[in-house]
Amino acid sequence: MNTRPSPRRPLGSAFLLGALATLLPACGDRDAVWGAAPAPVIAHGLDGSAAFVDVGAERVLLTPVEPDLTLAPVSVPVRRGYATSEATRDGSALLVLARGDVPRQKADDEKPGLTMIAGGTTPHLLRTYDISDPLSGLAIDPEGHFAVIYPSAADSSFVANPNELAVVDLATPPGPGNPVSLTLRSFGGRPESLVFTPTLVLPGGARRLLVVLTDRDVGLIDLADPASGDVTVRLSTTGSRVTPVQIAVSDGDPTRSDDARLAIRLAGDPSVILVDLLASTASDSAHDFKPTPNVVLASGPPSDVAFVNTDGGLRLAALVPSKQSLSLIDPATGVSKDVALDAPYEHLSLVTGIVGGPASGADVALLWSASSPFISFVALGSTAGKPYKSVERLQLEQPVARVIDVPAPNDRLKILAAADGRAFFVLDLIARTASPIVSSAFGIDFTVSADGQRSWLLAPGGSDLAALSLSSLHPQNFSLGSPLQAAFEVGRRGGGRALLAVHSDGDLGVTVLDGEHPSLETAVEYQGLLLGSLR
Amino acid sequence: MSAHTLLGAAALAAMITAPLVAHADAGVTAGVAPTRDIAAPAKASPAWRAPEINLAFGLRTMVMPSAGLDPFSTNDSVAQLSLAAGPTLLRRGAVSIAALAEWDYGDKEGTARTDVTSLTMHRLGIGLETRLQLARRLMIFARLSPAAVNLRGSITDAGIPRPLVARTWTWALDATAGLGVMIANTGPREAPTSRFWFTGELGYGFAGEATMTYAPDSDAADPRKYGSIMLPALRPSGALGRLAMVVAF
Numbered sequence: 001m002n003t004r005p006s007p008r009r010p011l012g013s014a015f016l017l018g019a020l021a022t023l024l025p026a027c028g029d030r031d032a033v034w035g036a037a038p039a040p041v042i043a044h045g046l047d048g049s050a051a052f053v054d055v056g057a058e059r060v061l062l063t064p065v066e067p068d069l070t071l072a073p074v075s076v077p078v079r080r081g082y083a084t085s086e087a088t089r090d091g092s093a094l095l096v097l098a099r100g101d102v103p104r105q106k107a108d109d110e111k112p113g114l115t116m117i118a119g120g121t122t123p124h125l126l127r128t129y130d131i132s133d134p135l136s137g138l139a140i141d142p143e144g145h146f147a148v149i150y151p152s153a154a155d156s157s158f159v160a161n162p163n164e165l166a167v168v169d170l171a172t173p174p175g176p177g178n179p180v181s182l183t184l185r186s187f188g189g190r191p192e193s194l195v196f197t198p199t200l201v202l203p204g205g206a207r208r209l210l211v212v213l214t215d216r217d218v219g220l221i222d223l224a225d226p227a228s229g230d231v232t233v234r235l236s237t238t239g240s241r242v243t244p245v246q247i248a249v250s251d252g253d254p255t256r257s258d259d260a261r262l263a264i265r266l267a268g269d270p271s272v273i274l275v276d277l278l279a280s281t282a283s284d285s286a287h288d289f290k291p292t293p294n295v296v297l298a299s300g301p302p303s304d305v306a307f308v309n310t311d312g313g314l315r316l317a318a319l320v321p322s323k324q325s326l327s328l329i330d331p332a333t334g335v336s337k338d339v340a341l342d343a344p345y346e347h348l349s350l351v352t353g354i355v356g357g358p359a360s361g362a363d364v365a366l367l368w369s370a371s372s373p374f375i376s377f378v379a380l381g382s383t384a385g386k387p388y389k390s391v392e393r394l395q396l397e398q399p400v401a402r403v404i405d406v407p408a409p410n411d412r413l414k415i416l417a418a419a420d421g422r423a424f425f426v427l428d429l430i431a432r433t434a435s436p437i438v439s440s441a442f443g444i445d446f447t448v449s450a451d452g453q454r455s456w457l458l459a460p461g462g463s464d465l466a467a468l469s470l471s472s473l474h475p476q477n478f479s480l481g482s483p484l485q486a487a488f489e490v491g492r493r494g495g496g497r498a499l500l501a502v503h504s505d506g507d508l509g510v511t512v513l514d515g516e517h518p519s520l521e522t523a524v525e526y527q528g529l530l531l532g533s534l535r
Numbered sequence: 536m537s538a539h540t541l542l543g544a545a546a547l548a549a550m551i552t553a554p555l556v557a558h559a560d561a562g563v564t565a566g567v568a569p570t571r572d573i574a575a576p577a578k579a580s581p582a583w584r585a586p587e588i589n590l591a592f593g594l595r596t597m598v599m600p601s602a603g604l605d606p607f608s609t610n611d612s613v614a615q616l617s618l619a620a621g622p623t624l625l626r627r628g629a630v631s632i633a634a635l636a637e638w639d640y641g642d643k644e645g646t647a648r649t650d651v652t653s654l655t656m657h658r659l660g661i662g663l664e665t666r667l668q669l670a671r672r673l674m675i676f677a678r679l680s681p682a683a684v685n686l687r688g689s690i691t692d693a694g695i696p697r698p699l700v701a702r703t704w705t706w707a708l709d710a711t712a713g714l715g716v717m718i719a720n721t722g723p724r725e726a727p728t729s730r731f732w733f734t735g736e737l738g739y740g741f742a743g744e745a746t747m748t749y750a751p752d753s754d755a756a757d758p759r760k761y762g763s764i765m766l767p768a769l770r771p772s773g774a775l776g777r778l779a780m781v782v783a784f
Contacts, residue, residue, distance in 0.1 A: 030605035037649040056648070070762050481759070482694075506694030507648060512762070524762045527695045527751060531647055532764030535602060 031535065033057045038530045043502055045447070045488030046119030047091035049074075050500045052508060054530055055082045060096060060115075061508075061533060062123035065490060065498040069512045069524045072493070075533040076125050078115045083136040083154070088144040091450070091490075093119050093126065093170070095147055099134035114138075114147065114168060114179075121493045129174045131166055132181055139194040141208075145171055146223055148210060149179070150191050162190035167210070167226040180226040187234060189214030195247045196223075200260040203279035204288030211262065213244045218264055218275075220291060228286040233275055233293055235264065243267040250307035250314060250331075261331060262291075263316050265305045270298050272305060272318060274331050296334040298327040303346040307331075308363040310380045317365065317380075321346050326367070326378065342393060343372040349403065351377075354412050355429050362389070366429070368400045370419060375400065377432065394434050396425055407452035410470045415448065415455060426473060435473055439466075449489045449497065449515065456487045456499060465501055467518050478520055480511050489515050507531050586622040587633075593617045593779025595639050597740055603747055603769025606647035607654040607688070615641030615656065617777055629669070635662040637680055647766075650692045656771060657685040658707060672717040678736065682707040684771050686745050697757075699749040699764070707771060711738025715781065729784035735776070742772035 033056060041061075042053040049064040058080055063071045081099035088095070094117045101109035112131040118124050137152035149166040163184035172178055184191065195211040212219040212230065219230035235242045245267045252259030257279075264273040273293050280290040302318035308328070309315075315328040321344035329336045345367035352363040355377075362381040369375075373396045381389035398418040406413040416425040416434065421443040425434040441459035448455045448470075457466045457475075461483050467476045485504035492498045497515025502508070507530040513523045595617035604611060621635035639658035646652060660682025668674040688701040713736025722728030750763040 030609055031602070034605050034647050035609070073764070506692045507650060509695070520759075522760075524760050526762045526764065528650070528690060528692060528699050528749065528764055531606070531650065531690060531699075531749075531766060534767060 033534060038507055041508055041530065042085055043486050043488070044085065044087045044094055045091060045486075045490065045500075046087055046094055046123070047450070048119060048121035048491045048493075049123050050488045050490060050502065050510070051085075051087070051094045051117070051119065051123070052502075052529070053078075053082065053085050053096060057530070057534060058082075059534075060085075060094065060117055061529065062094075062117070062119075063500065063510065063529070064121045064123060065492045065500070065512055067492060067494040067496065069492075069498060069514060069522060071510065071512060071524075071526060071529075073529065073533045074123050075535075076115075076117050076123065079110045079113045079128070081110070081112070081134065083134075084138050084152075086138055086140050087119065088140055089142045090144060091119050092144060093117060095138065095140060095170075097131075097136065097138045097149060099136065102134050114149065116170060121491060127173055129168050129179055131179065133160075133164065133166075135164075135166070137191075139196075141170075141196040143196070143198075145169070145208075146196065146210070148194055150194070165191070165212070165221075167221070167223070177227070182221070182226060182229055184212060184214075184219045184230050185232045186214070187217055187232065189216040191219075195249075197247075197249045197262075198251070200249070200251045200277065201254055201257045202260055202277055202289045203257050205257075211247050213247065215243050216241050218244050218247075218262075222287060222289075231287055231289075231291055233264070233273070233291050235266070235273055235293075242269055242271075244273075246305060248305045248307050248316070252314065261307075263305050263307065263331075265302055265318075268301050270301050270320075271295050272298060272302065272316065272329070274316065274334075294334065296329045296331070297336060298329065299323045299325050299336065299338050302327070304348050306348055306350065306365075308350065308365060308380055309352075309361050311362045315380070317348060319345050319348055319367065321369070321371070326365075328380070339378065339391070341367065341376065341391065343367075343369055343374040343376070345369045345374075345376065346371070347403070351414075351429050366403075366414070368403060368416065370399050370401050373397060373399050375416070375427070375434070377429075392432060394427075394432065396434055397436060398423055400425075404446070404448055406448050406455075406470060407450060410452040413470055415446070417444075417446070421445075426468075426470065437468065437473070437475070445486070447487060447489065450491075451497065453516070454489075456489060458484045458487050458501070460485060461504070467499070476518060478513070478518065480520075481525070482506075482509060503527075586624065587626075587783050588622055589620065589633055589635065589781055589783045591617070591619040591635070591734070591779045591781040593734070593777055595641075595775060595777045597771070597775040598773045599771060600773055601770045602767040603745070604643070604654070606690070606766055607643040607645045607652050609645065611773070613641055613643060613656070613771075615639040615658070617779060619662065619779075621662070623783070629667055631666045631668070633664045633666065635664055635678070635680065636660075637662055637682065647690065650690050652691075653689045654769075655687040655689075658682045658771075659685070660707070660709065662709070666715075673714065674717075674732075675712070675714045676734070676736070677712040678709065678738075680709045682709065684742060684745070686747070686769060686771070688747055688749065688766070688769075690749060695751070697751045697754060700752045701747045701749045701766070703745045703747065705743040705745040705771065707740060707742040709738060709740045709775065711736040711775065711777065713737060713777070729782060732781040732783065734779045734781055737774070737776050740772050740775045742770055744768045744770040 039055045044051040049062045052061045062074045078096045079098035083097040085096040096115040100112040112134040114129040116126040136154045137150040139148045147168040163186045166179040168179040197209045207224040210221040218233040221230045246265035248263040260277045262275040276292045298318040300320040300322045304319045308317045318327040326339040367376040377392040379389040400416045401419040402417040404415040414427045446457040455468045465478045482503045486502045499513040501511040507528045510526045595615040619635040619637040623633045625632040637660040642655045660680040662680030664678040666676040690699040715732040715734035719731040720727035747766045748763045
C-alpha cells in the first residue's frame with residue numbers, strides 16, 4: 001500500500017473541515033416550552049369542547065370532538081403570567097386572565113390581558129382585552145355579557161389600589177371605552193365579592209347593576225355606564241362594622257320603575273338591609289337612581305334570603321336556622337311573620353316554575369339543610385291565619401351539602417349531594433320523591449349533562465366512572481385504565497354528545513365516550529395531550 | 536407545491552444536467568493524453584471489465600431548523616452515520632460519474648416537557664456523483680441524491696404504560712459539492728488497484744415535511760382504541776456536510 005503523503009496539501013481541505021465543524025454545534029435553541037415540566041392543567045368544560053389551560057406553554061388546549069369520537073385539538077395562545085380562568089355559565093366562551101410580564105421592562109413585554117376564547121365545536125380566539133394593571137380577580141356575569149377584573153389576595157404589587165376595578169363588556173371588541181377602569185368610593189373597605197343583577201326596570205330605564213360587596217358596605221355600579229362610578233350604600237354609620245354576605249334582588253312589578261329593590265344579608269346579624277332603588281332627585285348625581293336603605297328584622301340571623309311572591313304580595317323570605325323558622329318580611333312595611341319549621345333549614349330555592357304554584361301566584365320554596373337530613377316544600381300563601389299554605393317534609397338519610405339543578409326536560413329533578421360525598425339523592429319536585437343513589441367511593445364528583453338526560457359521576461383519583469340516566473335512574477359503570485381528574489360532557493361536531501373523562505396521570509390523558517350511548521367498545525383514549533399541538 | 540419543493544426540483548434538474556455537460560467536455564478532450572498527475576483513464580479493452588466500486592464510510596451532519604426537532608433536541612444539529620456504495624459508471628478523461636446507494640442513520644435522544652423522547656432517522660438514497668480530478672490526489676465532485684427518509688419518534692412518560700410512537704416517511708434530496716484528497720493507494724502508481732480518499736462536502740438537503748402523529752405502540756393484549764396526538768411536523772432539511780473515507784477499487 002502506498003501511503004506516501006501528498007506533496008501538495010489542498011487548501012480546500014482546511015476550509016471544508018472548518019465548514020463542517022460549524023455544522024456540528026447547535027445553530028438554534030428550541031422553544032423553551034419543551035424544556036420545562038408542564039404545570040398541572042386547569043380544566044374547564046365548554047359547550048363544544050373541554051379546555052385545558054397549559055400555563056407553561058402559554059396556551060389553552062381545546063379538544064372538540066369529531067363524530068367518530070376522535071379529538072381535534074386546537075391550541076389558542078394566551079398571554080404570559082396566567083392569573084385565573086373561568087368559563088361563562090353557558091359554556092360558550094372561556095376567559096383567561098393573565099398578568100403579562102411583571103415588571104414590564106421592554107417594549108415587547110406583554111401587557112396584562114383578558115383573552116376570550118369561543119367554546120363551541122370550532123373553538124378559536126375571539127379577542128384579547130388589554131388591562132391596565134396586573135390583577136388576578138375575575139368575576140363573570142352569569143349572562144355572559146360582562147366580566148369584572150379586580151384585585152385579589154394573590155396580587156402583591158408594591159403599591160396597589162384594592163378598590164380599582166376594570167369592567168369589560170364582552171359583547172363588544174376592545175377599544176378606548178372597553179374595558180372601563182374605575183375606583184370604588186371606599187370608606188375603608190375593599191371588594192370581597194361581586195354580584196351581577198338581572199335586568200331591573202329603574203327610574204332611568206332598564207339596566208343591570210353590578211353589586212360590589214366589601215367587608216363593610218355595598219357599591220352599586222350601573223353596567224350601562226360603568227364610567228359614571230359607583231353609588232355606595234353604607235351599612236353602618238355608627239362605627240360598628242357589619243359585613244354584607246348575600247344579595248337578593250327583586251325587580252318588583254315590571255311595569256313600574258320605582259319598585260326595584262335589593263336585600264342585603266349581614267353576617268351574624270338578624271338585620272337585613274332593604275335597598276329601594278328610587279329616582280334620584282339630586283341634580284348633580286351621575287346616576288338616575290338613588291338607593292334608599294331600610295333596616296328590617298328577621299327572627300334571628302338568617303342563613304339565606306330571597307324575595308318571594310305570596311298571595312299577600314312580595315315578601316322577603318329569610319331562613320333562620322337558629323329559630324327553625326322562615327321569616328316573611330313585607331318590604332313595604334317591614335312587618336315580619338314567621339313560619340315555624342321542624343328543622344334548622346339553611347338554604348332555600350324557589351321551585352315555583354317547575355312544580356307550578358297556586359292560582360294566587362304564590363311561590364313554592366324548597367328548603368334544605370347541611371345539618372339536618374330533612375328537606376321541605378313550603379307553599380307560600382295564607383290559610384286560616386297562617387302565612388303559608390303547606391309545608392311538606394321529606395326525610396333523607398343524610399343532610400344535604402349541595403343542590404344541583406337539572407336542565408330541561410328533566411328540570412323537575414334536582415340532585416342533592418350528601419355531605420360525605422358518597423350518597424346523593426335524585427329529588428323529583430313534582431312526585432316529591434327522593435331516590436337515593438349510593439357509591440362505593442367517597443368524595444364523588446358529578447356533572448349533569450346540558451341536555452338534562454344524564455349525570456356523570458366519578459371519584460377524583462379513582463378510575464371508575466358512571467353514567468346515571470336521569471330518566472330511569474339506571475347507573476352504567478365503567479372502569480377506565482387510569483385515574484380520573486374530571487369529566488365534561490360536550491357537544492360533538494355534527495351533533496350528538498361526548499363525554500371527556502380527564503386523566504390526571506401522564507401529560508394529560510382523555511378518554512372520549514359517546515355521551516348518549518356510552519360504551520368502552522367505542523371509546524377512544526388519548527395520552528400525552530400536552531405534548532401535542534404545540535408550535 | 537411549496538417553494539421548498541420547487542427549490543428541490545430545480546436543484547434536481549440542475550444536477551441531472553451536470554453530468555451530461557461533463558460528459559460532453561470529456562468527449563472534446565478525449566484525445567488529450569493525461570498528464571502524470573491525472574489518473575490514467577481506464578484503457579479501452581474489447582473484453583468486459585468490472586467497473587470500479589466505491590465504498591464510503593463517514594459522518595453526515597445537518598443543521599435542521601425544523602420545529603419538529605424540538606421535542607428531541609436542544610439544538611438543531613443532527614449527526615448521522617453515513618454509508619454509501621456504488622460503481623463508477625463512466626470515465627472520460629478527468630471526469631467520471633458514479634452512482635451510489637446511500638444509507639444514513641442517526642438518532643437523537645432528549646426530553647420534551649420532562650418526557651423522555653427519541654428520534655431515529657434512516658435515509659435511503661440513490662446518488663449520482665460527478666467527479667473532476669484536478670490532480671492525481673485531488674478531485675472535486677458534486678452529488679445529487681434523492682432519498683426516502685424514515686422517521687421514528689418515541690415518547691416515554693412514567694405515567695403511561697407504553698411509549699407513544701410515530702412512524703413516517705418523507706422524501707429528501709441532497710445536493711452537495713466537495714473535494715476529495717487521495718491519501719493512499721495500492722498497486723502501481725499509474726494504474727492503482729485501489730485508492731483511498733478522504734472527502735468533505737457541503738450542501739443542502741431538501742425534504743418534505745413529515746407529519747409526526749403519535750399513538751401508543753400497538754399491543755395485541757390491549758383492545759382499547761387509541762387516538763393520536765400531533766407534535767410539530769418534522770422537515771429533515773437544511774444545510775448539511777459530510778466527511779467520509781472512500782475506498783475505490
